[in-house]
Amino acid sequence: MSLPPLAAVRVFEAAARHENYSRAAEELALTQAGVSYQIKLLEERIGAQLFTRKGRGVALTSLGKRIAPRVSEAFSLLGEAFSAAQAENEAVLSITCSRTFATNWLAERIGAFNLTKPSLAVRLHVSDEVVDLAAGEIDVAIRGVIDPGPGVVTHFLVRQIITPMASPEFLARNPISTPADLRKVTRLSPNDEWWDTWFASLSDGYDGAHDPGLRFDSQVLDGQAAIAGHGVAMIFPPMFPDAIAAGRLVAPFDHYAVEARTMWLVYPEHKRNLAKVRAFRDWLLPAIRESLGDDPLGALVHPKDA
CATH class of the missing domain: 3.40.190.10 (Periplasmic binding protein-like II)
Structure with a gap:
């Protein structure tokens, strides 16, 4: 047998606990007619009566009395499971x-x-x-x-905000005074589009084509290689404050570009x-x-x- 609609089971649990449709409706923010409909739907699904009329109220049938505690326990376990999941999250x-x-x-x-x-x-x-x-x-x-x-x-x-940076030792061995000089030295990750962005921002129109060089897949590796003296890296300076403050990374140009x-x-x-x-x-x-x-x-x- 497939499970009945959960909404109907939830209504049954509340109605069984209160043995009163009006109180169940109030708890679940439903109308009394809505509660009656869900109970009828559930009874038709299982083919048995769960409540009988008792004066102006309702009472559980023998079947209803047998399954009500198990249904309440099931909802209690569901509540505990979701509470645990929420707490873990x-x-x-x-x-x-x-x-x-x-x-x-x-x-x-x-x-x-x-x-x-x-x-x-x-x-x-x-x-x-x-x-x-x-x-x-x-x-x-x-x-x-x-x-x-x-x-x-x-x-x-x-x-x-990006600019080329290198170690003082590298710049001492490879003097750089103009952007064109970058073509004569090792650029780190020259295929990185940050280089294109920086060159495109120059007023002299120098395009800085992709040259051979050491290629990495992360700016942090570019920066570490530059600090080690292996070439010029395109750097976002706030990501390397200690190296810049210690003079291990310096910028040969006072020109910065905004990365998109x-x-x-x-x-x-x-x-x-x-x-x-x-x-x-x-x-x-x-x-x-x-x-x-x-x-x-x-x-x-x-x-x-x-």
């Missing part, structure tokens, strides 16, 4: 972000967030690929995209009211602003205001 925050952001910004700061929410476990999914938030496994994403897309809540983080993909905090609309998501949002936004200090590059300027 609220206890873990899943974050996805790029390798560069995870390695050079979030990893050294996430402990500060944990101090504000010590009972919340953080799971970090590191990937340069855009993860499908609709799948439900990830709570929040930190993405560098042009358009975060529909069905998500977005919060602006930073514009990615802005960084956003993104999460599904149905998760906007989750306490863990609100807590991370309320920590991340001011932490980003604080990390950029006086923001000399204007990275905190919203694209709409630029």
Whole structure:
């Protein structure tokens, strides 16, 4: 036998507990006629009567008395299962972000967030690929995209302001005074479209064709290779503050370009009211602003205001 409609079973459980259709209707926000209809539907489905008239009220039949405790227990178990699932979901925050952001910004700061929410476990999914938030496994994403897309809540983080950078030792061996000099030295990941963006922003029209060079698949690797003296990397400076402050990365030009993909905090609309998501949002936004200090590059300027 297939299961009867869950709505009808739920109405039966309430009516059996109260032995009163009016009270069951009040509990379930139904009309008394609606309760009667669901009970009749259930009785027709199982082919037996569950209630009898008793004065102005109702009473359970012998069959109704036998199954009512089991039905109540089943709903109690369902409630416990969903409560446990909700508690487990609220206890873990899943974050996805790029390798560069995870390695050079979030990893050294996430402990500060944990101090504000010590009972919340953080799971970090590191990937340069855009993860499908609709799948439900990830709570929040930190993405560098042009358009975060529909069905998500977005919060602006930073514009990615980029410029070539290298180690002082590399620049001492390979003097660079004009953009054209970049054609004569090793460029790291010269196939990266960030190079195209920077060259396109020059007023002299130099196009900087893709040259042979070392190629990586992440800005964090480009930056580390540049620090090691292996070439010139196209860098978003706020991702390498320590290396820049220590003089291990320097910019040969005072020229910056705005990358088309802005960084956003993104999460599904149905998760906007989750306490863990609100807590991370309320920590991340001011932490980003604080990390950029006086923001000399204007990275905190919203694209709409630029």
